[in-house]
Amino acid sequence: MRQSRRHFLTGLCGCGVLCGSGGLAWAGGGSLPSLLAPAYRPSDSDERGLWMQMEKAEQDLRNSNLRIHDPALNKYLTDLTCEIVGNYCPDVRVYVVRTPYFNASMAPNGMMQIWSGLLLRCRNEAQLAAVIGHEAGHFLRQHGLQQFRSIKSKTALMNVLALPLAVVGGSAAVQLGQLAMIATMFSYSREHEREADQFGLQLLEERGYQPSEASAIWRQLVAERDASFAARGKKTPSEPLIFATHPQSAERMETLAAAAAGITKPGRQYSAGPDRFAAVMKPHRGAFLEDQVKLNDFGGTLYLIDSLKDDGWPGELGYYRGEVYRRRGDPGDLQQAISHYRTALAFPDAPAVTHRSLGYALIKTGDKEAGRQALRQYLALTPDATDRAMVEFSLQ
Numbered sequence: 001m002r003q004s005r006r007h008f009l010t011g012l013c014g015c016g017v018l019c020g021s022g023g024l025a026w027a028g029g030g031s032l033p034s035l036l037a038p039a040y041r042p043s044d045s046d047e048r049g050l051w052m053q054m055e056k057a058e059q060d061l062r063n064s065n066l067r068i069h070d071p072a073l074n075k076y077l078t079d080l081t082c083e084i085v086g087n088y089c090p091d092v093r094v095y096v097v098r099t100p101y102f103n104a105s106m107a108p109n110g111m112m113q114i115w116s117g118l119l120l121r122c123r124n125e126a127q128l129a130a131v132i133g134h135e136a137g138h139f140l141r142q143h144g145l146q147q148f149r150s151i152k153s154k155t156a157l158m159n160v161l162a163l164p165l166a167v168v169g170g171s172a173a174v175q176l177g178q179l180a181m182i183a184t185m186f187s188y189s190r191e192h193e194r195e196a197d198q199f200g201l202q203l204l205e206e207r208g209y210q211p212s213e214a215s216a217i218w219r220q221l222v223a224e225r226d227a228s229f230a231a232r233g234k235k236t237p238s239e240p241l242i243f244a245t246h247p248q249s250a251e252r253m254e255t256l257a258a259a260a261a262g263i264t265k266p267g268r269q270y271s272a273g274p275d276r277f278a279a280v281m282k283p284h285r286g287a288f289l290e291d292q293v294k295l296n297d298f299g300g301t302l303y304l305i306d307s308l309k310d311d312g313w314p315g316e317l318g319y320y321r322g323e324v325y326r327r328r329g330d331p332g333d334l335q336q337a338i339s340h341y342r343t344a345l346a347f348p349d350a351p352a353v354t355h356r357s358l359g360y361a362l363i364k365t366g367d368k369e370a371g372r373q374a375l376r377q378y379l380a381l382t383p384d385a386t387d388r389a390m391v392e393f394s395l396q
């Protein structure tokens with residue numbers, strides 16, 4: 001899965017006239033780069049072939065087991081994307097993919113993927129808007145097409161693009177691999193990345209979001225990466241894989257922060273975005289955290305859980321904190337897990353499974369009666385538990 005830790009980005013199209021009609025302007029100063037026209041269609045055979053493959057890939061994505069169908073989440077992301085891209089709204093389609101890595105991508109035909117791991121890591125709507133604006137930048141500036149045209153062996157590329165056709169109905173892992181592979185074919189140059197960042201920042205400012213949130217998300221990712229390596233007793237490599245397709249993360253963070261300061265207008269009110277982000281995420285955060293915990297990234301996951309604690313769901317976070325320790329299983333971890341489960345259960349939002357985890361952990365440490373009591377509590381709270389038979393067996 002290492003390659004899927006990259007922030008895969010695609011984005012191909014082609015036209016070339018300045019299109020200010022979408023309410024999109026350019027903050028980079030100097031001459032304005034051209035944007036593709038709304039409702040753009042491919043203009044030559046190369047591009048038509050590319051779009052055709054992307055449309056087939058999109059069909060696979062539409063039917064993928066990994067797709068999250070929740071109408072509220074999909075509507076929110078589609079509406080937000082439309083607010084950000086303005087007149088280009090009909091050209092972009094958003095798909096939410098359930099996978100715990102930080103990633104978003106935009107295909108040449110306007111197919112946009114947002115991965116659940118990215119949603120889990122956005123601290124507010126402004127950060128999500130920064131990512132969408134960045135992807136929009138790749139799309140509207142036709143970075144993917146430029147990249148495609150610079151690739152010498154187009155035949156090889158087209159063969160790879162054809163691969164998803166063979167895996168309709170394949171396993172989730174295979175599907176994910178295919179989607180990731182398409183995206184990696186278009187790793188962008190630093191120039192393209194900087195341009196997309198600048199573009200995203202401009203959109204952020206225009207829409208009244210706090211521009212500094214664009215650099216904040218990178219600061220968080222760098223801190224998570226450091227925590228992940230520190231927990232494994234390793235020094236952070238100078239440029240880990242997660243950032244392999246992007247400019248040096250620290251440099252990017254600093255460039256974005258400086259650009260945000262430059263773009264911020266004195267006296268204008270900016271915000272981190274409306275509370276609707278937290279409301280839409282609420283029904284999903286447990287599942288997203290569950291996926292994250294299963295990565296067995298001890299330091300990174302604890303960092304992430306800590307970074308979420310200001311959002312006010314101490315019971316749920318406490319349960320997952322316990323799970324992180326339980327899964328690592330180093331000496332003393334089970335006691336730590338028990339302690340976190342107990343802390344979590346003091347809050348009304350602790351999920352019922354906290355009792356189950358606590359019960360099994362207590363039994364394992366020899367406190368059998370307290371463990372059984374916790375398991376009985378779990379069964380009492382979840383009459384429809386799918387693992388009821390197994391838990392009842394443990395109680396005998």
Ligand SMILES: [Zn+2]
Nearest residue numbers: 009134193196
């Ligand atoms: Zn990018």
